Amino acid sequence: MEEKKILEILLSVIDSNKSLDGWADLATLGAPLSRKGLNYKALGYLKLKDLIEVFENEIELKKDKDSFRVPILYARKKANGNKVGTIIKRKQKVKKVTTLMEWAWMGDFSKVVTDLKNMALKERWYYKQQNPSIPYPILSKYLIYTFFRLLKEKNKIKTNQDYAAFNTGLVNNLYEPIYALFEKNRNEGRQEWYFCGFCISGVGNLGKKLVSQFNPLPERAHYFSDPSELIYDSNAQEPQLNWNHIILDNVKRLPIDFLEENKPSNFLLKDITNMSTMILPIC
Template identity: 65%
Template sequence: MNNTEILQNLIQVVDSNKNQDGWTDLALVGKPLNDLGVNYKALGYLKLRELIEEYSENIELKKDTSNQVPVFYARIIQNISPSKKSISRKHQTRGDSIPSNLLQWAWMGDFRQAVLDLKNIALKERWYYKSQNPTYPFPILSKYLTYTFFRLSKESGKIKTNEQYAAFNTGLVNNLYEPIYALFEKNKVQGKQEWFFHEFCISGVGKAGKILASNFNPLPERAQFFNSSSELIYDMEAPEPQMNWNHIIIDNVSRLPLEFLEENKPSGFLFRETANMDTIEKSKYFKSLADAIENDSKKFRTIKNRFADSLDLALKRVQWNFKTAIPMYYPSNNKMSLLLPLSLIDDEIIDLALVTEKTQSGSYLGHTILPLAWAYSNARLITRPDSDWLIAEKIETDSDVENDENE
């Protein structure tokens, strides 16, 4: 799908979901856009708004902070030809600093093809969850590539550049366990990203590999996510984690399994379908549910006790097999954590992952919960999880389009 087709689909979806003042909540754009074959994450963008910013001459964005949850809106700019391709404003700025977003730094061309090329070079691995979405066939690898670049951008000297070429270590290897590098050339197109993607390569192999070897010595190093191997193993000598119960249960009520919420619904609360709600309506709905749980002390204790039982079971599993605690990198916080499995409905089925972080005192803080797909993507940045509970092919995902514009 070319730029003009993407723009036409964007205009169609934004225009058909606009409210009375002509603005469209981005939460209502992702799924219908995906249904038309445009998946922004498959195209390499971490956020939907980053894709829309590519067409800023045709579609404008605004951020509304008047409510409890900030909301992003889009609106069609009138009297602009849909075939006119916009250049993102943030791509027009060059300098010595490296942006944390791969697509701000380099033109990747067909990002889906680039991801497929990387998959074909890399050691064989499953890069999708239980069901494969043809418009977003390898979501784990797409996130791996963009988040690995994010981490590299935070480490001085890990992304190598000279006057003609640039390169970074993907952290992946081929079937001979040789590192795979991403090679770029200086972009000659004014107003665009500073670099454009050449290809993935092995040092010294093929034309690209020879260019890499002759331009960079030493070769780019892989991303470093931890300082000591002790960070990868849960310390069973530490006391039981201190839990931020209000944040885990109240602030993240929308992440709890629906069946679990129905079993523990507050007295008098009416459950509703949220799939077609916009951001504000959904936020208000879950806020009312959270308030109802918080005000129903009996239900709150019941939910808390079930979490506590699940945590106790998780720690017993860690004691039996240290691999139960899975290291992960959290891009938004730029730090390491350990994941523990939580079973809220059935002890044999894992529903969520608890994110634990070791504090300076040596104790652990359990500070949030993640859906399993998010947990797997974050864990895969460190290494492929060798786990009996966080398994890609067993993870159900409602949609590979995550409405995370307002996180």
């Protein structure tokens, strides 16, 4: 989905769901956005707020100061020079980039992931059942967190004046590395880079552009420095599984899609990340 179309849908839904003061509660926008074909998670954003912040020049956000429980976020179409409430601004040129979506405009992220899946060596990139809106959740998270890891490593993401690239860590059926190529974003006020596509070095227009711009080519991410960490010491005792520690103590590490598919039928998952803790007095 094109950036212009996404903005049109956002503004339309905000306008249709706004209160008398012009602000729309973000909690009420998810369903109408879906009905108009806009799924922010399919675009690669974990929260609707993250997508809206991309359009800081057109939409403003504010946080309800009077909420003592779950913080409430509101959005409205931005009026030039009119700043009301506690406005949450996205200072893109100052803020340290930590995610792929902050770094580059990816367009339809679901299509991006599907293109990568079709190019890469065959894998099962979804859980028990495939969700049409997010068909390959494992690959989506892999791409997002691979970029995050590359940010932590020195010179793994290659950039020059006009182009940028990184190694996805995946290979095609000939075991050739797959790279992601970007060009400078010409839309002022947006992410610095614009996604061009995935490529194999020297193959096709993007592959030829990659090798003409970067030598050496980007290296893949590394997650360990000592190979012995990958080998179990056979002289040690037989390992014992602690299921309570693996599952209960570390449930936050499990993908939300996995939890949704495997939770009991009468169990309701809730996002508690924004809930405030209330301390009750001791009588």
